[in-house]
Amino acid sequence: MEFLMEFGLFAAKTATLVIALIIVIAVIVSAVHRDRHGDDEDGELSVRRLNEKYRKLREAIEARMMDPDHRKVWQKKKKKDEKAEKKARKTQDKARSGAVIETRPRIFVLDFDGDIKASDTETLRKSITAVLAVADPARDEVVVRLESGGGLVHAYGLAAAQLDRIRSKGIRLTACVDKVAASGGYMMACVADRIIASPFAVVGSIGVVAQLPNFHRLLKANNVDFEVLTAGEHKRTLTIFGENTEKGRQKFLDDLEDTHVLFKDYVSERRPELDIQAVATGDIWFGRRALEVKLIDEIQTSDEYLIDACERGEVIAVSFQRKRTLPEKLGLAASTAAETTFWRLIGAFRNQKIQ
Numbered sequence: 001m002e003f004l005m006e007f008g009l010f011a012a013k014t015a016t017l018v019i020a021l022i023i024v025i026a027v028i029v030s031a032v033h034r035d036r037h038g039d040d041e042d043g044e045l046s047v048r049r050l051n052e053k054y055r056k057l058r059e060a061i062e063a064r065m066m067d068p069d070h071r072k073v074w075q076k077k078k079k080k081d082e083k084a085e086k087k088a089r090k091t092q093d094k095a096r097s098g099a100v101i102e103t104r105p106r107i108f109v110l111d112f113d114g115d116i117k118a119s120d121t122e123t124l125r126k127s128i129t130a131v132l133a134v135a136d137p138a139r140d141e142v143v144v145r146l147e148s149g150g151g152l153v154h155a156y157g158l159a160a161a162q163l164d165r166i167r168s169k170g171i172r173l174t175a176c177v178d179k180v181a182a183s184g185g186y187m188m189a190c191v192a193d194r195i196i197a198s199p200f201a202v203v204g205s206i207g208v209v210a211q212l213p214n215f216h217r218l219l220k221a222n223n224v225d226f227e228v229l230t231a232g233e234h235k236r237t238l239t240i241f242g243e244n245t246e247k248g249r250q251k252f253l254d255d256l257e258d259t260h261v262l263f264k265d266y267v268s269e270r271r272p273e274l275d276i277q278a279v280a281t282g283d284i285w286f287g288r289r290a291l292e293v294k295l296i297d298e299i300q301t302s303d304e305y306l307i308d309a310c311e312r313g314e315v316i317a318v319s320f321q322r323k324r325t326l327p328e329k330l331g332l333a334a335s336t337a338a339e340t341t342f343w344r345l346i347g348a349f350r351n352q353k354i355q
Contacts, residue, residue, distance in 0.1 A: 150183025
C-alpha cells in the first residue's frame with residue numbers, strides 16, 4: 001500500500017511537470033506563430049444555409065409520420081429531387097462565373113449577444129465586413145438577432161455604428177429581439193429599418209445611469225487621507241475615495257444629461273415617428289406595449305421571421321468565430337488529462353483501501 005502511494009505521488013508530480021512544460025512550449029510556439037502571421041488568422045468565418053436546417057427539420061417530422069411503404073416512396077423521390085437540385089446549383093454556379101444572373105434574394109443573419117462591454121462588437125464588425133463585400137442593395141437583406149441589456153456608452157456606440165455601415169450602403173436591415181434590447185441594446189436596434197420583437201421581449205430604457213460608492217467618510221473616521229491631484233478643472237468630478245463636492249457632482253450630472261440628449265437624438269434620427277420625449281424616460285416596455293408606442297414595428301419571434309424568409313430567398317447565417325490559440329487548446333487538453341489522471345489515482349487508492 002505504501003509503495004502504491006509513493007508511486008502515485010511520483011506519477012502525479014511527473015504529470016504536473018510534463019503539463020507545465022507543454023504549456024510553456026505552447027506559449028512560445030503561439031507567440032512565434034503570431035509574429036509570423038499577424039492578426040489576420042485569429043478567427044474564421046462560418047457560413048451556414050438555414051434553409052437546409054429548417055428543411056431537414058420539416059422532413060424529419062414528415063418521415064416519422066409516414067407509414068413504411070409511403071416512406072420508401074418519399075425517400076426515393078427526395079433523393080431524385082436532391083440530385084436535380086444539386087445539378088441546378090452547379091449550372092447556376094457556372095453561369096455566375098461567366099455572367100451576372102438573377103438569383104433569389106439573400107437574407108444574411110448576424111448574431112449579437114451583448115454584455116456590459118459589448119464584447120461581441122469585434123466579431124460583429126468582421127461579419128459585417130464580410131457581408132458588405134457580397135450583399136446587393138437591390139435585393140438582399142441583413143437580419144441581426146440582437147440580445148443585450150446595454151452597457152458602456154462608448155462600447156455600444158461603436159456597436160451601433162457597425163450596424164450603421166449596413167444602412168449607409170442602402171441594404172435593408174431588420175433587427176429581431178427575442179428577449180431584450182434595452183439601453184445600449186436599443187441604441188443598436190433603432191438603427192434597423194424594421195424592429196421585430198417577441199411578445200414579452202424587453203425594449204426601451206432610453207436613459208443613462210452612473211453609480212459609484214464613496215468611502216471618504218470611512219477613511220476619515222480611520223484617519224486615512226486620500227488625495228486626488230488633477231490638472232484641469234473637470235479632470236475628475238466624482239471619486240470613490242476622495243471628498244466629493246457639490247460643484248463636481250453637478251458637473252457629473254451635466255455630463256449625464258448631455259449623454260442622454262445625444263442618445264435621444266440618435267434614436268430620433270433613426271425612428272422619427274417616435275414621440276421621443278414620451279419614451280426617453282428610462283422606462284422599459286414589453287413587446288406588445290412597445291408596439292403601441294412605436295418602439296418596435298411588429299410582434300414576431302426571430303424563428304417565425306426566418307422561416308418565412310426561407311420561402312422568399314436564401315437565408316444564410318454568417319458569424320466570425322475566434323480560433324483558440326495553441327496554448328488554449330493545449331491548456332484545455334492538459335487540464336482534462338490532469339483531471340482524468342487525478343480521478344484515476346483516487347480510484348486506484350480507493351480500490352486498494354477496499355481490498
